[in-house]
Amino acid sequence: MTTNSTTETRTDAVSASTRRRFVAGLGAAGLATTLPFAGSAAADETIVDETLDTASDALQETLVVFEETDQVDRLAELDLALGYHSFAVLPVGYTELTGEQLLEISAWDDVRYVSANRDLEYFNDDSRETTGADRVQDGEDLETAYTGKNVHTAVIDTGVDGAHPDLEGNLAANWQWVGDPLEQDVLWEDLGP
DSSP states (O other), rough: OOOOOOOOOOSOOSSSSOOHHHHHHOHHHHHHHHOOOOSSOOOOOOGGGTTTTTOSOOEEEEEESSSSSGGGGGOOOOOOOSSSEOSSSEEEEEEEEOHHHHHHTTTTTTTTEEEEEOOOOOOOOTTTHHHTTTHHHTHHHHHSOOOOOTOOOOOOSSSTTSSSSTTTTTOOOEEEEOOOOOTOOEEEEEEEO
């Protein structure tokens, strides 16, 4: 996940530093007594992923990254066509937003970044060959082969190929995110290998 630091000018107080840096230095209680927050903040398009179209009326799959997990429920303030999904431990909300809504949430103080939801690209398909894993497991160049027998490992990854030779036969579970969080209750499924 990528986060961007933003610089925003405010006519009422903060101009040279970011509001987040200012809040961190002063503290929330001090901020409440120091700044008059009359009016609404201006949209900050620098925290909106450049692949999102803020001029479009079309719904765009979006991940909104907040400062804190409990702030995700602020998305309920918007008139969302399909609602939103919040994650249990990540300060991220998934929803579909129009360009106008993207601009609106970019002005919220508790939003760190707004990203397009996109498919991940997987790399490193040749890692076994590149790292020489076969030679290590066969014992080539070693006194004895290292197979990893009796080693227990939990891999938390964006995707696992259960049929990969390093995992084949040892995979206990291969859970994968499936479906659309705005339309289905079941989001995880054990795919096996």
